[in-house]
Every structure is written in C-alpha cells, then in structure tokens.
Amino acid sequence: MIPFNQEGLMMANARWMILLVCLIVAPSSRAEDGTMPPGGVLLTPAPKQIRWTDDKLQIGPFPTIRVTSAELAQVGRVLCEEMRRLYGLRPNIVVVTAQSAEAKVTPKNGETECEELEVPSKHDELEDGVIELVMSDSAEGTQQVRELSPWVKWPPPRNPEEGYILTVSREKATVLAATPQGCWYGCLTLLQLMQAVSKEKESTAGEHIETSTNSEANCQGNNEGLGGKMGSSAGMWLPGVCICDWPQLRFRGVHLCIFPNTELAAIRQAILWAARFKCNTVVIEPWASLKSSRHPEIAYTHAYSPEQIRPLIRLGQALHLDMVPMLNSWGHASGMRSRSGEHVVLDRFPQYRSLFEADGWSFRLANPEVYSHLFDRYEELLELFGDVRYFHIGMDEAWGHLGAVKLDLPPEKQPHELAAEHLLKLHQYFADRKIQVLMWHDMLVRRGDPEVGGAGPAGSIPPYNTHLALEKLPRDVIIAAWNYDVVGDWPIPRYFQKKGFRVVVCPWKSRRNTISLVNQAKELDLLGVLATTWDSLDVSLPSVAQAAVLAWEEPDSDLLRIPFDHWLAELRRLPICNLPSLETTLEPIQR
Structure with a gap:
C-alpha cells in the first residue's frame, strides 16, 4: 500500500499535469x-x-x-x-x-x-x-x-x-x-x-x-x-x-455621395470612420458637385474643384483603402436627387437635350454622342483618383422615379439590345484599362420574376425588358445588389451568384437590414458588402460600422452584443471640426 502522504503528492502532481495540458491544448475561444x-x-x-x-x-x-x-x-x-x-x-x-x-x-x-x-x-x-x-x-x-x-x-x-x-x-x-x-x-x-x-x-x-x-x-x-x-x-x-x-469577406466598402450641398469635412469623417472598422473600399460618387474642365455644364458654379477633392482620395490611400470613382452612366443622369426637381444640365443648358431621354432622367443610349460625353468624364475621374482597381458605373433606376418614357430607338432595335450594347461598351472601356466594373443590380431583374419569387428592387419592365441584357454581360462585372428594407431571406444575391457573377450586398441605414444582408453574404460566401449612405450620411455612420464589423467577423458573430454607446464613443474620437490629415503620411518624412 502507498503511504498516504506519497499518494496525496502523486494526486496533486496529477491534477497539476491535467491543468497544464488543458492550458496548452485548449483552443482560443x-x-x-x-x-x-x-x-x-x-x-x-x-x-x-x-x-x-x-x-x-x-x-x-x-x-x-x-x-x-x-x-x-x-x-x-x-x-x-x-x-x-x-x-x-x-x-x-x-x-x-x-x-x-x-x-x-x-x-x-x-x-x-x-x-x-x-x-x-x-x-x-x-x-x-x-x-x-x-x-x-x-x-x-x-x-x-x-x-x-x-x-x-x-x-x-x-x-x-x-x-x-x-x-x-x-x-x-x-x-x-x-x-x-x-x-x-x-x-x-x-x-x-x-x-x-x-x-x-x-x-x-x-x-x-x-x-x-x-x-x-x-x-x-x-x-x-x-x-x-x-x-x-x-x-x-x-x-x-x-x-x-483576418477578415471573413473580401470586399468591405462604403458608398459616399458628394452632393452640391455636402461639406467635405463630412466625407473626410466618413473615410476615417470606414478605416477605423477595417473597411477596405470607399466609393465616391459626385452629384453635380465636381467641376469638369471638359464638360463644365455637369456641375454648378460653386461646385468643388478636383484640387479640393484630391486630399480625400489621398487620405483613403493612406489608410489602405481602395478609392473607387463612380459616375452613374444611365439613370440618375440629372445629377440631382429626383425629389429636388433639379437637372444640373438641362435647367441651365437646354442645348444638350439630345444627350437625355425625353424626361431628362436617363441618358439617351441611342445617341452615339453619349459615349464621348461619358468617356471624357471617366477620364477626368481616373486622372483624379489615380491607379484604381474598381469603377462603379451605377446604372440603376434608368426608368426610375420619373417613370417610363418613350425611347428614341434606331430602326429594328429593341431596348434590351441597346442596353446590352451600352453595358458592353462601358465594360470594354474599363477592361482596356484593367479596371473592374461595379454596377447596381435592379435594371437586370424583371419585375415580378418568379425565378426570384417576385423580389425586388427590379427595374426591368415591358416594353424595355432590360433583364434580357444580363446574359450578354461579362461575368467579371461585380453586381451591387441593393435592398434597404429586407430583413429576411432575399433571393436576388443568390440569383446573380448562380449566374456566375460576384456579388456585394448593399444595405442602408437600418441595423436589421444590415445584419440580414451581411449574414446572407457570409452564408453564400459572396464577395462582400457595400454599405450605402445616400443623403443621410450622419445617421448612416453606425450602420456602416456595423456592416464592416459583421463582414470581418466569423459567420456566427452577434452584432447585438455591441451597445449603441460603443459606436457613439468611437464617433466622438472623430470630431468633424478637428479631423486629422493623415494623407500627409504618404510622403516620406524629411530628415
């Protein structure tokens, strides 16, 4: 029989060994x-x-x-x-x-x-x-x-x-x-x-x-x-x-609009905010707010100059963000939000009416002059942004808020054929420059289509039937699937994924909407998320951060564990009246 004190010592040693093994092999939680x-x-x-x-x-x-x-x-x-x-x-x-x-x-x-x-x-x-x-x-x-x-x-x-x-x-x-x-x-x-x-x-x-x-x-x-x-x-x-x-999703971005009344400090704050939560992409869409030397008619007199916008682009580059230019190249051709009732070009320069459909909302794709106009503007944006990986061509709501109009079509040309030719021309322009194209999804989905359970947003309606252009679209185009209300299963991302496209989901402003779409992106292993802000940038910042956090974390992460006060505390670290100019770090320091 083992003496009591020796037995006790052996048991104690055994317990320590078990504890040590557990500490070594236990995985991190x-x-x-x-x-x-x-x-x-x-x-x-x-x-x-x-x-x-x-x-x-x-x-x-x-x-x-x-x-x-x-x-x-x-x-x-x-x-x-x-x-x-x-x-x-x-x-x-x-x-x-x-x-x-x-x-x-x-x-x-x-x-x-x-x-x-x-x-x-x-x-x-x-x-x-x-x-x-x-x-x-x-x-x-x-x-x-x-x-x-x-x-x-x-x-x-x-x-x-x-x-x-x-x-x-x-x-x-x-x-x-x-x-x-x-x-x-x-x-x-x-x-x-x-x-x-x-x-x-x-x-x-x-x-x-x-x-x-x-x-x-x-x-x-x-x-x-x-x-x-x-x-x-x-x-x-x-x-x-x-x-x-490491991040779960590859593409973690935010879409920022610069409207004529937007203060650039707000855009600077949003770029810093996106970087704080490990976004890697920022899309910037000027709305009648960026002066053009080739087409001065497309911006207001008191719009921003490229020199005023350039520091924001360099800020993003300093924070290791892909800075992405955007120009809506079909619908939203007025350059202004529809409810404003403004048209940046036609209100002041009616001689350019031939570039637009009758209601002014969309570019007139049947007019070849549209391409010299668009390509000039693309070139200016690329000069401003420098070497870019992506370009967002928009393309949403082409019949849009102002309703469908009678198109000026060439003989024997169907609207969907015209739309397909348009998309292919734009794609080729950027492919020649080794730039990947992003576009909104809605004009490529038939309204009420049973294949997607009638889900929307869907902008293809008779007699235009622009959804028929989808099959001709190159599969390297990235589809930005937007829905600002859905909080459950949404078949649109899966629909485009099955067609062979990479997809980013695009929520806006709502936490429930953000959670739903980003979780679906992780479940389907989509390319990522592009959070939108539109004309509510300040109130959208929390959902931008929430989208970025969810896109980085594990598929089973719970956003509700993070109190709203956390987002508020982080925002207070970026007071809009005193923001850092981190773009200066791109230059080697003089010694």
Whole structure:
C-alpha cells in the first residue's frame, strides 16, 4: 500500500499535469468576453483568435515604433500620428532594414505631427515601450510565426493578404503581417487596446480610465484627441495578448455621395470612420458637385474643384483603402436627387437635350454622342483618383422615379439590345484599362420574376425588358445588389451568384437590414458588402460600422452584443471640426 502522504503528492502532481495540458491544448475561444481585454475595452471587429496573458507593456510618453521593413514605413507614420492624436503620446519611428543601418524617421514640424526626437538608447526604448512592425516573410517574421505555431492559423485561411498577428509582452508589442494593409489592420487593433494609466492607481493592472468625449472640447484646434493629456502625462499600457486575425469577406466598402450641398469635412469623417472598422473600399460618387474642365455644364458654379477633392482620395490611400470613382452612366443622369426637381444640365443648358431621354432622367443610349460625353468624364475621374482597381458605373433606376418614357430607338432595335450594347461598351472601356466594373443590380431583374419569387428592387419592365441584357454581360462585372428594407431571406444575391457573377450586398441605414444582408453574404460566401449612405450620411455612420464589423467577423458573430454607446464613443474620437490629415503620411518624412 502507498503511504498516504506519497499518494496525496502523486494526486496533486496529477491534477497539476491535467491543468497544464488543458492550458496548452485548449483552443482560443471567441466568446463575447474573449474580445474584452483587462480594462473593459471592446474590440471591434472581434479577432478570430485571441489569447490573453498576464503580461503588461508600459507605454511612456515617448515610445519607439520600430519598422523592420521599408514597406511598412508609411504604416508606422500613420500609427505615430494616431498615437499622438488619440493618446497624446510623442512616438518616434526607427526604420531598421537589412540594407541599411538603423535610421531615424521623424515627422516634419507641425502641430498635428509627431514630435521630433533623437534616436533613443536601448534603455530609453525599454522605459517608454517599443512597438515593432514586421513583415511575415522576413527572417524575423518567419521565426516569430514558427514560435507561435501551431496555435496561430498562419497564413490565414481566408484573405491572407489582410491578416495580421499582434503580440504584446512585457518587452514589446509586435504587429506582423504579409502586407502593409494587414499590418495597418493590426495597428488598428493595437490602438484599441491602449489604455491610460491612472496617476492615483498607476500600478493597478486592468483599470479602465474614462476619457472625455466632449465634442466641443475636441474642437478647440489643439487636435489632442481623446485621452491626450492623460496619455502624455501618465503614459499608457497594453495588456498581454496574442491575436491572429483576418477578415471573413473580401470586399468591405462604403458608398459616399458628394452632393452640391455636402461639406467635405463630412466625407473626410466618413473615410476615417470606414478605416477605423477595417473597411477596405470607399466609393465616391459626385452629384453635380465636381467641376469638369471638359464638360463644365455637369456641375454648378460653386461646385468643388478636383484640387479640393484630391486630399480625400489621398487620405483613403493612406489608410489602405481602395478609392473607387463612380459616375452613374444611365439613370440618375440629372445629377440631382429626383425629389429636388433639379437637372444640373438641362435647367441651365437646354442645348444638350439630345444627350437625355425625353424626361431628362436617363441618358439617351441611342445617341452615339453619349459615349464621348461619358468617356471624357471617366477620364477626368481616373486622372483624379489615380491607379484604381474598381469603377462603379451605377446604372440603376434608368426608368426610375420619373417613370417610363418613350425611347428614341434606331430602326429594328429593341431596348434590351441597346442596353446590352451600352453595358458592353462601358465594360470594354474599363477592361482596356484593367479596371473592374461595379454596377447596381435592379435594371437586370424583371419585375415580378418568379425565378426570384417576385423580389425586388427590379427595374426591368415591358416594353424595355432590360433583364434580357444580363446574359450578354461579362461575368467579371461585380453586381451591387441593393435592398434597404429586407430583413429576411432575399433571393436576388443568390440569383446573380448562380449566374456566375460576384456579388456585394448593399444595405442602408437600418441595423436589421444590415445584419440580414451581411449574414446572407457570409452564408453564400459572396464577395462582400457595400454599405450605402445616400443623403443621410450622419445617421448612416453606425450602420456602416456595423456592416464592416459583421463582414470581418466569423459567420456566427452577434452584432447585438455591441451597445449603441460603443459606436457613439468611437464617433466622438472623430470630431468633424478637428479631423486629422493623415494623407500627409504618404510622403516620406524629411530628415
């Protein structure tokens, strides 16, 4: 018989072994509290894999951002500016590459830019904290991935170019990714994790300090942002964590309209907002609001110039967003919302009437001059936006709000044939430039079609029957399927998917509508989501964020876990009267 004390010791050892095995092999859980680090900061979007540790990284007033690849220098500059704006820190950037010695990167002098500092010693770096940005295919990145295996899923199983690994230890924080875009997404998560140290309770781990969200206080021109004074005086800290993350859907976008009465600050805020929740695409549609040197008739006298719009495009590029120009190339040819009763061209220049159908709502496809008009405008937009991946040609509601009209058709030409020829001409224009086309879906669906259960919106009606043009449409066109009311199953996306098209779903403003459409996109494994805002940009911002979060997260994610106050708190970090000009980070910093 084993003596009692020896038996007890063996049992205790066995229990410890079982506990150790459980800790090693247990998979990371993505339960609701799994996205809540010490201190109560809710991570949005929720990471796919997350594991907390007892480590804690102190971040002093002058942390170092160590960039280990020249490709990531611009990401480091954006991170530097955001740490200053949001938390009042004064980081400096050190670029270390295999080809060059350690080099300091310091921003240009300016109130909204990081303060110029000398390259710190190793001792200074450790005191104020180090954040490393690493490419996963580098020797250092390969070694770090090897050390984290097999727990981390790397490369990610979906959209690996946008995935990242974020680790925080007592010594440093590291963001590792295959691309600068993925690294930026990791930095966005890191910024969410930062928490202010309380002067009174500086040694208390996990305490969450409330910061002011007063918009008026953030609009005094100091651009310190939330937590700025606390961060600069008492420092920050990061909880120990290992995160491996990637998006569920490839295309996560927002459609923004610039109407003649739109303030550009609102568009800037919306671009920053989209980037905050890891959107990767912004479509910009000017409505009679962008001056044209080739066709001055298409914009009002007090419209914006290309030089005024260009900083917004560069802002999106700095935030690793695909900036997409849009010109509605069939319906909505008035350039204005239908209820305004305005027509930007015909109200002032009736000599251009031949370009439009009788009611002015749609372009007259039978007039060949339409193409020189459209192609001139395309060229101007492409000059403004630069190298683009996509172009949105609109094409919705061609008989639209003003009702069907009698068409001026060539002899023996059917309307659907004219529509098909039109689509093919536009597609060829962009294919020649290696640009992918997006278009709204509704004119390609027959109203009351039993194949889709009579679902809409559907704009093809007799005698036009434009749905017959669908079979001639190249399958590389991306269909933007919009519905702003549906909250259940909607057969339209599945219909186009079965026809061989990539599809993005397009909700608007309603949380229930957003949840329904994005969940359907994940269920069908569609290309993604394009949230719309139309003429209600301010009230649409929460649903834009909700669409982006859902599109990133797992198929079974629950948006209702996120209180509305979370969206409101994040919006207060972007006061419209004091927004950052992060497009400046695209330029190398002068040293």
